[in-house]
Every structure is written in C-alpha cells, then in structure tokens.
Amino acid sequence: MKAVVIIVLLLLPYTAFGAETIQSSSGPHTKHYEQSLFKMTEKDMFSAEMVLKDKDLKVGVNTIDLIVHDKNDKDVVGATVTVAPWMPEMGHGVFEKPVVIERGGGLYSVENIILIMGGRWELRIKVKKDNAEDSVTFEFPDVKSSKTQPQNEHKMLHSAAANVDTSTVRSSAKKLFKISYSSESGPVPIGRIISWKLRVAAADGRPVKNAEISISGDMPEHGHGLPTQPEVTNGMEDGDYIVHGLKFSMPGWWVITFKVKARDMADTVTFNLLVQ
Amino acid sequence: MLCHVNAVSTWAAETDSNAWSKADISVLRSLWIGSLLPLPKDPSNAFADNPMARDLGKQLFFDTSFSGNLKVSCATCHRPDMNFTDDLPLAHGMGSTTRRSMPLLGVAYSAWFFWDGRKDSLWSQALGPLESNVEHGFTRTACAYLISRNYRGEYEAIFGKLPDITKAVASPVTEEIAVLKTWACMTPDKRDDVNRIYANMGKALAAYVRTIVPGPSRFDKYVEALLNNDMSDLSGILTAREVNGLRLFIGKAKCTNCHNGPLFTNSDFHNTGVPAPAKLPSDKGRADGIRKVLSDEFNCLGRYSDALPQECVELRFLDTDTAKYIGAFKTPTLRNVAERAPYMHAGQFTVLKEVLQFYRHSESRELGHSELSDEEISELEAFLRTLSGPVAIREL
Numbered sequence: 001m002k003a004v005v006i007i008v009l010l011l012l013p014y015t016a017f018g019a020e021t022i023q024s025s026s027g028p029h030t031k032h033y034e035q036s037l038f039k040m041t042e043k044d045m046f047s048a049e050m051v052l053k054d055k056d057l058k059v060g061v062n063t064i065d066l067i068v069h070d071k072n073d074k075d076v077v078g079a080t081v082t083v084a085p086w087m088p089e090m091g092h093g094v095f096e097k098p099v100v101i102e103r104g105g106g107l108y109s110v111e112n113i114i115l116i117m118g119g120r121w122e123l124r125i126k127v128k129k130d131n132a133e134d135s136v137t138f139e140f141p142d143v144k145s146s147k148t149q150p151q152n153e154h155k156m157l158h159s160a161a162a163n164v165d166t167s168t169v170r171s172s173a174k175k176l177f178k179i180s181y182s183s184e185s186g187p188v189p190i191g192r193i194i195s196w197k198l199r200v201a202a203a204d205g206r207p208v209k210n211a212e213i214s215i216s217g218d219m220p221e222h223g224h225g226l227p228t229q230p231e232v233t234n235g236m237e238d239g240d241y242i243v244h245g246l247k248f249s250m251p252g253w254w255v256i257t258f259k260v261k262a263r264d265m266a267d268t269v270t271f272n273l274l275v276q
Numbered sequence: 277m278l279c280h281v282n283a284v285s286t287w288a289a290e291t292d293s294n295a296w297s298k299a300d301i302s303v304l305r306s307l308w309i310g311s312l313l314p315l316p317k318d319p320s321n322a323f324a325d326n327p328m329a330r331d332l333g334k335q336l337f338f339d340t341s342f343s344g345n346l347k348v349s350c351a352t353c354h355r356p357d358m359n360f361t362d363d364l365p366l367a368h369g370m371g372s373t374t375r376r377s378m379p380l381l382g383v384a385y386s387a388w389f390f391w392d393g394r395k396d397s398l399w400s401q402a403l404g405p406l407e408s409n410v411e412h413g414f415t416r417t418a419c420a421y422l423i424s425r426n427y428r429g430e431y432e433a434i435f436g437k438l439p440d441i442t443k444a445v446a447s448p449v450t451e452e453i454a455v456l457k458t459w460a461c462m463t464p465d466k467r468d469d470v471n472r473i474y475a476n477m478g479k480a481l482a483a484y485v486r487t488i489v490p491g492p493s494r495f496d497k498y499v500e501a502l503l504n505n506d507m508s509d510l511s512g513i514l515t516a517r518e519v520n521g522l523r524l525f526i527g528k529a530k531c532t533n534c535h536n537g538p539l540f541t542n543s544d545f546h547n548t549g550v551p552a553p554a555k556l557p558s559d560k561g562r563a564d565g566i567r568k569v570l571s572d573e574f575n576c577l578g579r580y581s582d583a584l585p586q587e588c589v590e591l592r593f594l595d596t597d598t599a600k601y602i603g604a605f606k607t608p609t610l611r612n613v614a615e616r617a618p619y620m621h622a623g624q625f626t627v628l629k630e631v632l633q634f635y636r637h638s639e640s641r642e643l644g645h646s647e648l649s650d651e652e653i654s655e656l657e658a659f660l661r662t663l664s665g666p667v668a669i670r671e672l
Contacts, residue, residue: 117641118641190536191536191537191542191544193590222642224600228593228594228595229593229596229597230593231593244589244593245589247593249542249544250533250536250542250544251533252533276302
C-alpha cells in the first residue's frame with residue numbers, strides 16, 4: 001500500500017504540468033514536461049522522456065531523469081536501464097559509468113554522468129524489460145563551448161569544480177551505505193603515495209564487515225585519472241578499510257569512486273576533492 | 277606635469293605587480309626551494325646515505341675506464357659544468373641514443389627514472405647506461421672485474437669481501453651473441469656474484485647522484501623576501517616582466533598542473549603531443565617503461581634490492597594500463613631550465629621560446645593556450661630564466 005502511495009505521489013508533479021500527447025507509429029504517448037526531450041526507442045518498444053536538471057548537459061557531473069513508457073503508454077516499472085555517454089567524433093566514452101536509480105512509476109534517475117570534455121556527446125540508453133530490449137540515443141551537439149571560446153570554457157570548468165560537494169562523508173548512490181574517508185597523512189599532498197582510511201556503514205548506521213571495495217579516480221577537467229592502481233583492504237575495526245597506494249599527480253578537481261559490495265548489496269559512492 | 281603622472285602610475289603598477297593573494301602565496305611557498313623536503317629514503321639501497329659509498333660513487337661517476345672505448349663516463353653526458361646534463365639533442369656515448377640526457381638536479385626526489393620511468397630506483401637507473409652499446413658499451417662482468425682490480429679497498433670497506441672475479445666479457449642484456457653466450461655459460465652462482473657487485477656499483481653511484489640538488493635561484497630569493505614580509509626590495513630581485521611571467525605561470529597558463537612543487541615537476545608521465553623527430557624509431561615512452569620496470573631483475577622487488585616487499589609501494593601500485601601511457605614521457609624539473617637547451621625528450625626544441633610556442637599552439641584542451649599574447653609568452657620565458665641557480669651538493 002505504501003509503495004502505491006509513493007508512486008502516485010511521484011507521478012503527481014508530472015501529470016500536474018499539463019501533459020502533452022505525442023503521436024508515434026505505435027499510438028499516442030504522454031509527454032509530461034514542456035522542456036523535456038522525447039524520443040521513441042529504435043524498435044518503437046518504449047518511449048523515453050528525458051528531463052535535464054539544468055536544462056542542458058554540461059562538462060562535469062550531470063544528473064537527468066528518464067520517464068519510460070511502453071508502446072501502450074504504460075509506465076515501465078522494474079526495467080534495466082543503462083545510460084552510456086559517448087563522444088562519436090572522439091570514439092570514446094567516460095571512465096565512470098552513470099548510476100541509474102529506479103524511482104517508481106516509470107521514473108529513473110540517472111546520476112554521475114561525468115562528461116569529461118566539451119563537444120558533441122550522445123547519451124545511449126538501453127531499456128530492458130522481460131524479453132523486450134530496445135535502445136535510443138539522445139544527441140547533444142554542443143556540450144559547452146569548445147576551442148572557439150576557451151575563456152568561457154575555463155570559466156565553466158572552474159565553476160564546475162568550484163561547485164562540487166567535497167564532503168568526506170557521503171551516502172552511496174542508492175543510499176545503501178554511508179561512507180566516509182580520512183587521509184592518514186593529513187591534507188592530500190601531490191605526488192606522494194598515501195593511504196586513506198575508509199569507514200563503511202549500512203543505512204542503519206551499523207558497520208559493514210568484509211565488503212569488497214574497488215576504487216577508481218578521475219580528473220573531470222583533464223580526462224585522465226590516478227597514476228596508480230590502489231587497493232582496498234580490511235582495517236582494524238569492523239567497517240574500517242584501508243585504501244593503499246593512492247597518489248594525486250596534479251592539483252585540481254579529482255573524483256574518487258568506490259564500488260562497494262557487501263551482504264548481497266552493491267552500490268557506488270563518489271567523493272570530490274580539490275587537491276591544492 | 278605629464279612626467280609626474282607617469283612616475284606615479286609606474287610606481288602604482290610596480291606595487292600592484294608584487295601584491296599577491298593568500299592563495300597565490302601558498303602556491304609560491306610550495307614552489308620555493310625552502311619547501312624541498314629532506315632527501316626521501318630509498319629503502320632499496322641500504323647504502324644510499326653512506327658517505328663511503330658516496331665517495332666511491334663519485335669516483336665511479338667520472339671514471340672512463342668503465343667503457344668500451346675508455347672515453348665514456350657518467351659525466352660524459354651528465355657534465356658538472358652543464359648542470360649535470362649536456363647540450364646535445366640526443367645523448368652521445370659510444371654512439372648516439374634516441375633520447376636527450378636527463379638533468380640530474382634533484383633527481384633523487386623521483387620515484388621513476390629515465391624519460392620513460394623504466395627504472396624504479398637511482399641505483400638501478402645507473403646500471404642501464406653501462407651496458408648500453410651506444411652509451412658506455414660495457415658489460416657487468418667487466419665492471420665487476422674492474423671493481424675488484426681498481427676499487428677493492430673502497431668496495432670491501434662498504435659492501436664486504438669481494439668474491440673471486442675472473443676477467444670476462446659477458447652480459448644478459450646485449451645483442452652480441454658471443455657476449456650473451458658467455459653469460460649463459462656461467463654458473464648461476466658466478467652470475468649472482470657479478471650481479472651483486474654490479475648492483476652495489478649502482479648503489480654507490482646513486483649515493484653520489486643523490487647529493488646533486490638545485491641551489492636557490494632569484495625566484496627563491498623573491499619568495500623568501502615575500503614570506504618574510506620584506507617588501508622593500510622585491511622589484512630589485514625580479515623585474516615587473518618576470519613577476520608577470522610568474523603570475524601567468526601559476527595562473528592563466530596553468531603550468532603548475534604538471535610543473536609543481538619545489539622541483540617544478542610532478543614526476544609523472546604525460547603525452548604532450550610533442551612531435552617525434554623524423555629519423556628516430558617510434559617511441560612508446562612510458563607504455564614500454566612500465567613493461568620494462570615490471571620485469572627488471574634490479575627493481576625494488578628483485579633479489580638485489582634491500583627493500584622489504586611492502587616498502588616497494590610505487591612498484592606495487594604502479595598503473596599497468598599501458599595503453600594510457602603511449603607516447604608519455606616524464607615531466608622534467610624546470611630548475612635551471614634556461615641553462616639546459618635543447619628541450620623535450622629528444623631535444624626537439626632548441627630554445628625555450630619554441631617550447632612555450634608549442635604549448636601555446638597545442639590542439640589539446642589541457643595544454644593549448646591560444647589566448648596568450650606574444651608579450652605574455654615573453655614574460656613566461658623571462659620568468660623561467662629566474663629559476664636558474666647554482667648546483668648544490670647536499671652533505672650527508
């Protein structure tokens with residue numbers, strides 16, 4: 001019952017905005033938002049409506065909402081949705097996979113879309129529900145200004161870095177874990193191998209033992225990552241872990257992502273650091 | 277009246293040019309030579325800070341008898357009168373190599389050695405050129421023999437009794453089949469004896485090279501005065517143009533992304549897109565360096581290293597994704613850079629201005645600086661010239 005109430009509440013804002021009806025070969029489809037992007041998937045199995053939090057994608061960390069309906073315009077619940085950013089002209093994507101969280105009622109939030117440079121980007125979306133699988137690509141021809149306006153670009157990158165949340169305590173993307181880190185040698189130095197202490201707790205605050213944790217690091221403004229391959233091992237206390245072999249080779253904005261697997265739960269947490 | 281106005285505005289401009297924000301001053305302090313930490317310990321070399329090893333290393337550094345033509349020593353390419361490097365685009369020993377001689381100033385602060393980081397210690401680095409046919413053109417067996425003949429007393433005082441060493445020309449890293457064959461025919465014990473003497477020779481050389489560090493430059497005097505709040509003579513230490521260049525260096529030109537810390541290097545590896553010289557074979561740089569250091573018998577985890585395995589953190593956590601490092605080379609120190617032409621890993625540029633123009637016109641979003649004016653490029657160059665100082669030999 002509770003779940004039904006939440007779904008109804010979640011859908012309220014969408015219906016309240018005066019939904020528009022889009023005709024496609026498979027029939028009429030509801031578009032909830034005026035400024036959203038709307039597309040049918042390639043085989044017309046689903047419709048995908050994309051709501052951009054900041055009206056456009058930008059270089060840096062982005063979050064979007066996706067509303068997925070089936071060909072009968074019914075909400076698609078429990079689908080596997082993947083989102084892959086791709087730069088067709090450069091032939092590469094991103095280091096970090098976006099995290100898709102189902103909110104219910106056909107709504108999927110996509111967090112951690114880290115676009116590492118300006119230019120033409122695509123968001124390639126796959127939707128899989130039971131035996132139905134289809135994909136759709138949304139195109140963004142000019143994510144931020146490129147070489148023609150280097151000043152703007154610098155400003156934009158600078159503001160992206162200036163606005164990031166650098167707290168050392170974060171909840172994981174699906175709120176399964178609460179994770180904090182501390183640098184064992186004080187402020188993060190440049191060019192020296194250091195260790196971090198990591199504390200992993202479940203949502204109820206109890207320490208999480210024997211988790212499998214992997215780490216990756218990125219500099220979103222530069223498009224490259226850590227110069228080392230760190231390892232995470234168990235610490236002294238329950239829920240404590242040591243990250244060995246971290247090294248930051250440049251000053252600036254770093255994004256450190258931990259993938260945590262424990263008690264049949266898997267989630268991702270991202271920390272931002274401004275290394276001086 | 278006009279003269280008076282000009283004088284006031286010049287004074288104002290000078291005052292402004294030496295005004296730095298708190299954040300700027302913290303960056304300047306990080307670049308200042310006073311921030312250089314004591315020499316890092318090298319756990320793989322138990323003799324790194326041994327004065328007798330340093331003295332032996334110094335003798336070996338200048339000894340031309342450790343070469344195929346009796347003319348090449350370490351000092352041939354690392355000339356004390358040239359900041360311990362040379363002035364050639366490509367290093368030249370017995371023959372010509374494919375890369376520029378590296379500067380040795382403050383080199384002991386690095387984790388990786390050579391342009392491609394194919395060595396993980398200074399002592400292991402010192403062994404490479406001895407057996408290169410275009411550098412010393414020598415062999416490790418001949419090195420061991422010469423040590424036993426010419427340096428027995430010094431060696432044994434540091435490393436203990438020498439085993440019996442016979443005269444031989446043998447090496448496992450040579451293209452000469454006969455030399456390789458002689459090595460293969462030696463017993464494992466004899467090979468180990470030779471390797472150990474060879475490694476110890478490297479450790480002595482490293483103990484000497486460790487002491488070669490940069491001395492204070494005009495830039496350091498400027499920062500020191502600033503940190504001491506001694507504003508009286510700042511414009512007597514650096515000119516307004518040099519200060520403008522410094523401001524660009526730590527600001528708009530973003531040079532400190534890679535050239536940071538008191539040695540002006542992050543000691544990391546980057547592909548900057550610098551054009552490869554036409555006549556040289558393709559050079560994968562760090563990508564090959566990673567493969568080489570992992571399989572090097574003289575690395576930190578090898579049997580000739582004095583380190584405990586857990587002390588070999590750089591090797592243990594080395595990023596082995598070689599694809600990311602194709603064409604990447606080590607960021608060199610900028611200390612004494614103006615005294616060290618030509619530039620880049622294969623001496624591609626003959627003067628500093630060419631290096632700055634290369635970065636200015638780079639297509640890379642990270643490196644390109646089309647917004648910098650001709651005047652700003654000149655100011656950056658003027659600033660780089662303030663980084664020249666004496667070569668210092670650090671006492672143990």
